[in-house]
Amino acid sequence: MRSEEPYKDKKVITIGVVRELTGLSDRQIRYYEERKLIFPVRSAGGSRKYSFSDVERLMVIADKIEDGVQTHEIRRELVQESKRSSKAEVRTMIQGQINAQFGTRRQ
Structure with missing residues (x-):
């Protein structure tokens, strides 16, 4: 049996889906990446790919930002x-x- 990365950590989600799931704009998502709060990977074509863990983290970040952190x-x-x-x-x-x-x- 081989060890695999947990499904929540697989980087397979596009920024458009992340936007829909979180309610954040593309710009906000990219800003949090620039601030080193999330770390998407790049596909061969250069598009960002996120994980479910990234989506959860973005939701936590958005809540904290809303609270003034x-x-x-x-x-x-x-x-x-x-x-x-x-x-x-x-x-x-x-x-x-x-x-x-x-x-x-x-x-």
């Missing part, structure tokens, strides 16, 4: 969240290695 503050929050998530993944991986080595399970 600045984009640099949002970016800082996202970086901190990413660091916390990475640390948790490392802890889980290490615990799995310990469990495999010693045949123990942490409850």
Whole structure:
């Protein structure tokens, strides 16, 4: 069985669909990309492709902007969240290695 990227993280959605799902304009979506809040990939033809995770993130960003939060503050929050998530993944991986080595399970 091969390991695949979760469907929510596959970059397959066009900007037009993202616009319809989020209610944001193309310009707003591109602006959030410029501010390093989302990271679409480019197709061979140069069009942007987004994931469901990107759509969810855009909706969170839009809510925060509406509440008066600045984009640099949002970016800082996202970086901190990413660091916390990475640390948790490392802890889980290490615990799995310990469990495999010693045949123990942490409850």
